[in-house]
Amino acid sequence: MQNKKIEIGYRQFDNLAELEVSDQNLINRALEACKTAYAPYSNFPVGAAVLLDSGEIFIGNNQENISFPAGTCAERTLLNFVHANFPEKKILTMAITATNSHSHNPVTPCGVCRQVMVEMEREQDTDYRVLLHKPGGSTIEFSGANQLLPLAFEDKLKK
């Protein structure tokens, strides 16, 4: 038997101005995406934005449904769109935010979205940075989606 430990490293920025301009821009796009979220049931709009290696930015948001399980989170709305339309392009950075959160901390992705984020990362063979932003507050940066879900489910058939 061995005792093992998993460490998760991340960087925290107290103000948006501390981030690179390109990251500020991506976060602002995620904030904008909250405005068109369809969240009448939770009143919890979430916005996400990705920067691709082509320089393009795409946004997504949560899309709820009266049949609750039919709704999708912002992260999966966006990643599934990007993977469906640009499977050959790589994600460099993903920003996620929520404009009506009561937490003092940045919103974090749910477990299902983390699994999808990790698979997208594995699929493109390179990590992408994840920025979690609290409007008017702090931002935390992970060097890869895998940092958000240690021991993520995987199947060794691929690669």
Ligand SMILES: [Zn+2]
């Ligand atoms: Zn989710």
